[in-house]
Amino acid sequence: MVFLASLAAALFSRLMRRIEQKMTSKRSDPDAARRVATAYRTGLIFGRIVIWTVAGVTLLSIMGVLIAPLLTAAGVAGIAAGFAAQSLVKDYFSGFIILLEGQLRVDDIVEIGGHIGVVEEITLRSVRLRDYYGKVIFVPCGNITNVLNKTMEYSRSVIDVGIAYREKDRRGVGHYAQRCLADG
Structure with a gap:
Protein backbone atom coordinates (compact mmCIF):
# COMPACT_ATOMS: atom_id res chain seq x y z
CA MET A 1 0.00 0.00 0.00
CA VAL A 2 2.85 2.37 0.83
CA PHE A 3 4.42 1.56 -2.53
CA LEU A 4 1.16 2.32 -4.36
CA ALA A 5 0.76 5.59 -2.47
CA SER A 6 4.35 6.57 -3.28
CA LEU A 7 3.78 5.70 -6.93
CA ALA A 8 0.51 7.67 -7.01
CA ALA A 9 2.21 10.69 -5.37
CA ALA A 10 5.09 10.54 -7.88
CA LEU A 11 2.69 10.28 -10.85
CA PHE A 12 0.60 13.12 -9.47
CA SER A 13 3.72 15.28 -9.01
CA ARG A 14 4.84 14.56 -12.57
CA LEU A 15 1.35 15.36 -13.94
CA MET A 16 1.18 18.61 -12.00
CA ARG A 17 4.69 19.57 -13.17
CA ARG A 18 3.71 19.04 -16.82
CA ILE A 19 0.58 21.11 -16.38
CA GLU A 20 2.61 23.85 -14.71
CA GLN A 21 5.22 23.85 -17.50
CA LYS A 22 2.52 23.96 -20.17
CA MET A 23 0.72 26.83 -18.44
CA THR A 24 3.97 28.77 -17.85
CA SER A 25 5.18 28.37 -21.44
CA LYS A 26 1.97 30.00 -22.72
CA ARG A 27 2.49 33.11 -20.59
CA SER A 28 5.09 35.76 -21.24
CA ASP A 29 4.05 37.90 -18.26
CA PRO A 30 6.25 37.15 -15.21
CA ASP A 31 3.33 37.88 -12.85
CA ALA A 32 1.20 35.25 -14.57
CA ALA A 33 4.07 32.77 -14.30
CA ARG A 34 4.28 33.47 -10.55
CA ARG A 35 0.54 32.94 -10.17
CA VAL A 36 0.82 29.61 -12.01
CA ALA A 37 3.74 28.57 -9.78
CA THR A 38 1.74 29.42 -6.64
CA ALA A 39 -1.28 27.48 -7.90
CA TYR A 40 1.06 24.56 -8.75
CA ARG A 41 2.51 24.44 -5.24
CA THR A 42 -0.93 24.67 -3.64
CA GLY A 43 -2.36 21.91 -5.85
CA LEU A 44 0.66 19.70 -5.25
CA ILE A 45 0.39 19.96 -1.46
CA PHE A 46 -3.38 19.39 -1.52
CA GLY A 47 -3.04 16.38 -3.84
CA ARG A 48 -0.34 14.76 -1.70
CA ILE A 49 -2.44 15.20 1.43
CA VAL A 50 -5.40 13.49 -0.26
CA ILE A 51 -3.27 10.62 -1.61
CA TRP A 52 -1.56 9.87 1.70
CA THR A 53 -4.80 10.21 3.70
CA VAL A 54 -6.58 7.70 1.46
CA ALA A 55 -3.56 5.38 1.63
CA GLY A 56 -3.46 5.60 5.43
CA VAL A 57 -7.17 4.86 5.82
CA THR A 58 -6.93 1.97 3.35
CA LEU A 59 -3.90 0.54 5.16
CA LEU A 60 -5.73 0.68 8.50
CA SER A 61 -8.72 -1.05 6.93
CA ILE A 62 -6.47 -3.83 5.53
CA MET A 63 -4.89 -4.30 8.97
CA GLY A 64 -8.35 -4.95 10.45
CA VAL A 65 -8.81 -1.68 12.28
CA LEU A 66 -12.40 -0.47 12.24
CA ILE A 67 -12.20 2.80 10.38
CA ALA A 68 -15.84 3.89 10.84
CA PRO A 69 -15.26 5.23 14.37
CA LEU A 70 -12.01 6.84 13.21
CA LEU A 71 -13.73 8.55 10.30
CA THR A 72 -16.53 9.75 12.59
CA ALA A 73 -14.01 11.16 15.07
CA ALA A 74 -12.06 12.73 12.21
CA GLY A 75 -15.26 14.29 10.89
CA VAL A 76 -16.10 15.81 14.26
CA ALA A 77 -12.52 16.98 14.72
CA GLY A 78 -12.60 18.39 11.18
CA ILE A 79 -15.71 20.39 11.95
CA ALA A 80 -14.14 21.75 15.15
CA ALA A 81 -10.91 22.57 13.33
CA GLY A 82 -12.91 24.18 10.53
CA PHE A 83 -14.58 26.55 12.96
CA ALA A 84 -11.26 27.28 14.67
CA ALA A 85 -9.38 27.84 11.42
CA GLN A 86 -12.15 29.67 9.61
CA SER A 87 -10.17 32.91 9.27
CA LEU A 88 -7.08 30.99 8.12
CA VAL A 89 -9.09 29.24 5.40
CA LYS A 90 -10.64 32.58 4.45
CA ASP A 91 -7.14 34.10 4.15
CA TYR A 92 -5.88 31.28 1.92
CA PHE A 93 -8.97 31.27 -0.30
CA SER A 94 -8.92 35.07 -0.67
CA GLY A 95 -5.18 34.96 -1.41
CA PHE A 96 -5.74 32.35 -4.08
CA GLU A 111 -3.97 51.20 -0.84
CA ILE A 112 -5.41 48.34 1.20
CA GLY A 113 -7.52 48.94 4.27
CA GLY A 114 -6.28 52.49 4.72
CA HIS A 115 -2.61 51.51 4.33
CA ILE A 116 -0.70 52.86 1.33
CA GLY A 117 2.57 51.30 0.27
CA VAL A 118 4.60 49.30 -2.21
CA VAL A 119 3.76 45.59 -2.48
CA GLU A 120 6.87 43.64 -1.49
CA GLU A 121 5.42 40.13 -1.35
CA LYS A 135 7.36 50.53 7.92
CA VAL A 136 6.34 47.01 6.92
CA ILE A 137 2.61 46.25 6.97
CA PHE A 138 1.20 42.73 6.76
CA VAL A 139 -2.39 42.58 5.55
CA PRO A 140 -4.12 39.18 5.79
CA CYS A 141 -5.78 38.35 2.48
CA GLY A 142 -9.07 37.59 4.24
CA SER A 157 3.49 61.41 -11.80
CA VAL A 158 3.29 64.80 -10.18
CA ILE A 159 6.61 66.59 -10.29
CA ASP A 160 7.20 69.84 -8.45
CA VAL A 161 9.92 71.75 -10.32
CA GLY A 162 11.31 74.98 -8.94
CA ILE A 163 12.13 77.71 -11.46
CA ALA A 164 14.30 80.62 -10.41
CA TYR A 165 12.91 84.11 -10.88
CA ARG A 166 15.89 85.10 -13.01
CA GLU A 167 15.07 82.49 -15.72
CA LYS A 168 13.64 83.69 -19.00
CA ASP A 169 10.86 82.05 -20.99
CA ARG A 170 11.21 80.97 -24.64
CA ARG A 171 10.61 84.52 -25.89
CA GLY A 172 13.47 85.85 -23.75
CA VAL A 173 11.14 87.68 -21.36
CA GLY A 174 12.22 87.57 -17.71
CA HIS A 175 10.22 86.77 -14.61
CA TYR A 176 8.82 83.62 -16.20
CA ALA A 177 8.22 81.96 -12.85
CA GLN A 178 6.13 84.88 -11.59
CA ARG A 179 3.91 84.79 -14.67
CA CYS A 180 3.47 81.02 -14.35
CA LEU A 181 2.39 81.40 -10.76
CA ALA A 182 0.08 84.30 -11.63
CA ASP A 183 -1.43 82.47 -14.65
CA GLY A 184 -1.87 79.18 -13.05
Whole structure:
Protein backbone atom coordinates (compact mmCIF):
# COMPACT_ATOMS: atom_id res chain seq x y z
CA MET A 1 0.00 0.00 0.00
CA VAL A 2 2.85 2.37 0.83
CA PHE A 3 4.42 1.56 -2.53
CA LEU A 4 1.16 2.32 -4.36
CA ALA A 5 0.76 5.59 -2.47
CA SER A 6 4.35 6.57 -3.28
CA LEU A 7 3.78 5.70 -6.93
CA ALA A 8 0.51 7.67 -7.01
CA ALA A 9 2.21 10.69 -5.37
CA ALA A 10 5.09 10.54 -7.88
CA LEU A 11 2.69 10.28 -10.85
CA PHE A 12 0.60 13.12 -9.47
CA SER A 13 3.72 15.28 -9.01
CA ARG A 14 4.84 14.56 -12.57
CA LEU A 15 1.35 15.36 -13.94
CA MET A 16 1.18 18.61 -12.00
CA ARG A 17 4.69 19.57 -13.17
CA ARG A 18 3.71 19.04 -16.82
CA ILE A 19 0.58 21.11 -16.38
CA GLU A 20 2.61 23.85 -14.71
CA GLN A 21 5.22 23.85 -17.50
CA LYS A 22 2.52 23.96 -20.17
CA MET A 23 0.72 26.83 -18.44
CA THR A 24 3.97 28.77 -17.85
CA SER A 25 5.18 28.37 -21.44
CA LYS A 26 1.97 30.00 -22.72
CA ARG A 27 2.49 33.11 -20.59
CA SER A 28 5.09 35.76 -21.24
CA ASP A 29 4.05 37.90 -18.26
CA PRO A 30 6.25 37.15 -15.21
CA ASP A 31 3.33 37.88 -12.85
CA ALA A 32 1.20 35.25 -14.57
CA ALA A 33 4.07 32.77 -14.30
CA ARG A 34 4.28 33.47 -10.55
CA ARG A 35 0.54 32.94 -10.17
CA VAL A 36 0.82 29.61 -12.01
CA ALA A 37 3.74 28.57 -9.78
CA THR A 38 1.74 29.42 -6.64
CA ALA A 39 -1.28 27.48 -7.90
CA TYR A 40 1.06 24.56 -8.75
CA ARG A 41 2.51 24.44 -5.24
CA THR A 42 -0.93 24.67 -3.64
CA GLY A 43 -2.36 21.91 -5.85
CA LEU A 44 0.66 19.70 -5.25
CA ILE A 45 0.39 19.96 -1.46
CA PHE A 46 -3.38 19.39 -1.52
CA GLY A 47 -3.04 16.38 -3.84
CA ARG A 48 -0.34 14.76 -1.70
CA ILE A 49 -2.44 15.20 1.43
CA VAL A 50 -5.40 13.49 -0.26
CA ILE A 51 -3.27 10.62 -1.61
CA TRP A 52 -1.56 9.87 1.70
CA THR A 53 -4.80 10.21 3.70
CA VAL A 54 -6.58 7.70 1.46
CA ALA A 55 -3.56 5.38 1.63
CA GLY A 56 -3.46 5.60 5.43
CA VAL A 57 -7.17 4.86 5.82
CA THR A 58 -6.93 1.97 3.35
CA LEU A 59 -3.90 0.54 5.16
CA LEU A 60 -5.73 0.68 8.50
CA SER A 61 -8.72 -1.05 6.93
CA ILE A 62 -6.47 -3.83 5.53
CA MET A 63 -4.89 -4.30 8.97
CA GLY A 64 -8.35 -4.95 10.45
CA VAL A 65 -8.81 -1.68 12.28
CA LEU A 66 -12.40 -0.47 12.24
CA ILE A 67 -12.20 2.80 10.38
CA ALA A 68 -15.84 3.89 10.84
CA PRO A 69 -15.26 5.23 14.37
CA LEU A 70 -12.01 6.84 13.21
CA LEU A 71 -13.73 8.55 10.30
CA THR A 72 -16.53 9.75 12.59
CA ALA A 73 -14.01 11.16 15.07
CA ALA A 74 -12.06 12.73 12.21
CA GLY A 75 -15.26 14.29 10.89
CA VAL A 76 -16.10 15.81 14.26
CA ALA A 77 -12.52 16.98 14.72
CA GLY A 78 -12.60 18.39 11.18
CA ILE A 79 -15.71 20.39 11.95
CA ALA A 80 -14.14 21.75 15.15
CA ALA A 81 -10.91 22.57 13.33
CA GLY A 82 -12.91 24.18 10.53
CA PHE A 83 -14.58 26.55 12.96
CA ALA A 84 -11.26 27.28 14.67
CA ALA A 85 -9.38 27.84 11.42
CA GLN A 86 -12.15 29.67 9.61
CA SER A 87 -10.17 32.91 9.27
CA LEU A 88 -7.08 30.99 8.12
CA VAL A 89 -9.09 29.24 5.40
CA LYS A 90 -10.64 32.58 4.45
CA ASP A 91 -7.14 34.10 4.15
CA TYR A 92 -5.88 31.28 1.92
CA PHE A 93 -8.97 31.27 -0.30
CA SER A 94 -8.92 35.07 -0.67
CA GLY A 95 -5.18 34.96 -1.41
CA PHE A 96 -5.74 32.35 -4.08
CA ILE A 97 -8.42 34.51 -5.72
CA ILE A 98 -6.19 37.62 -5.55
CA LEU A 99 -3.34 35.73 -7.22
CA LEU A 100 -5.64 34.13 -9.77
CA GLU A 101 -7.20 37.43 -10.81
CA GLY A 102 -3.91 39.33 -10.75
CA GLN A 103 -5.26 42.24 -8.72
CA LEU A 104 -1.84 42.96 -7.22
CA ARG A 105 1.74 42.62 -8.39
CA VAL A 106 5.03 43.00 -6.61
CA ASP A 107 6.23 46.63 -6.80
CA ASP A 108 2.71 48.03 -7.31
CA ILE A 109 1.72 51.00 -5.18
CA VAL A 110 -1.58 50.12 -3.54
CA GLU A 111 -3.97 51.20 -0.84
CA ILE A 112 -5.41 48.34 1.20
CA GLY A 113 -7.52 48.94 4.27
CA GLY A 114 -6.28 52.49 4.72
CA HIS A 115 -2.61 51.51 4.33
CA ILE A 116 -0.70 52.86 1.33
CA GLY A 117 2.57 51.30 0.27
CA VAL A 118 4.60 49.30 -2.21
CA VAL A 119 3.76 45.59 -2.48
CA GLU A 120 6.87 43.64 -1.49
CA GLU A 121 5.42 40.13 -1.35
CA ILE A 122 2.16 38.36 -2.07
CA THR A 123 1.42 34.95 -0.58
CA LEU A 124 -1.75 32.96 -0.18
CA ARG A 125 -1.92 34.10 3.45
CA SER A 126 -1.03 37.80 3.34
CA VAL A 127 0.24 40.80 1.41
CA ARG A 128 3.35 42.58 2.66
CA LEU A 129 3.46 46.34 2.05
CA ARG A 130 6.18 48.88 2.80
CA ASP A 131 4.89 52.38 3.38
CA TYR A 132 6.68 55.62 2.54
CA TYR A 133 8.23 55.82 6.02
CA GLY A 134 9.83 52.37 5.68
CA LYS A 135 7.36 50.53 7.92
CA VAL A 136 6.34 47.01 6.92
CA ILE A 137 2.61 46.25 6.97
CA PHE A 138 1.20 42.73 6.76
CA VAL A 139 -2.39 42.58 5.55
CA PRO A 140 -4.12 39.18 5.79
CA CYS A 141 -5.78 38.35 2.48
CA GLY A 142 -9.07 37.59 4.24
CA ASN A 143 -9.23 41.20 5.48
CA ILE A 144 -8.85 42.71 2.02
CA THR A 145 -12.24 44.00 0.92
CA ASN A 146 -11.08 46.46 -1.71
CA VAL A 147 -7.79 47.32 -3.33
CA LEU A 148 -6.85 50.66 -4.79
CA ASN A 149 -4.01 49.85 -7.20
CA LYS A 150 -2.33 53.10 -8.17
CA THR A 151 0.13 51.70 -10.72
CA MET A 152 -1.67 48.97 -12.67
CA GLU A 153 -1.41 49.68 -16.41
CA TYR A 154 -1.71 53.42 -15.86
CA SER A 155 -0.09 55.86 -13.50
CA ARG A 156 0.55 59.55 -13.26
CA SER A 157 3.49 61.41 -11.80
CA VAL A 158 3.29 64.80 -10.18
CA ILE A 159 6.61 66.59 -10.29
CA ASP A 160 7.20 69.84 -8.45
CA VAL A 161 9.92 71.75 -10.32
CA GLY A 162 11.31 74.98 -8.94
CA ILE A 163 12.13 77.71 -11.46
CA ALA A 164 14.30 80.62 -10.41
CA TYR A 165 12.91 84.11 -10.88
CA ARG A 166 15.89 85.10 -13.01
CA GLU A 167 15.07 82.49 -15.72
CA LYS A 168 13.64 83.69 -19.00
CA ASP A 169 10.86 82.05 -20.99
CA ARG A 170 11.21 80.97 -24.64
CA ARG A 171 10.61 84.52 -25.89
CA GLY A 172 13.47 85.85 -23.75
CA VAL A 173 11.14 87.68 -21.36
CA GLY A 174 12.22 87.57 -17.71
CA HIS A 175 10.22 86.77 -14.61
CA TYR A 176 8.82 83.62 -16.20
CA ALA A 177 8.22 81.96 -12.85
CA GLN A 178 6.13 84.88 -11.59
CA ARG A 179 3.91 84.79 -14.67
CA CYS A 180 3.47 81.02 -14.35
CA LEU A 181 2.39 81.40 -10.76
CA ALA A 182 0.08 84.30 -11.63
CA ASP A 183 -1.43 82.47 -14.65
CA GLY A 184 -1.87 79.18 -13.05
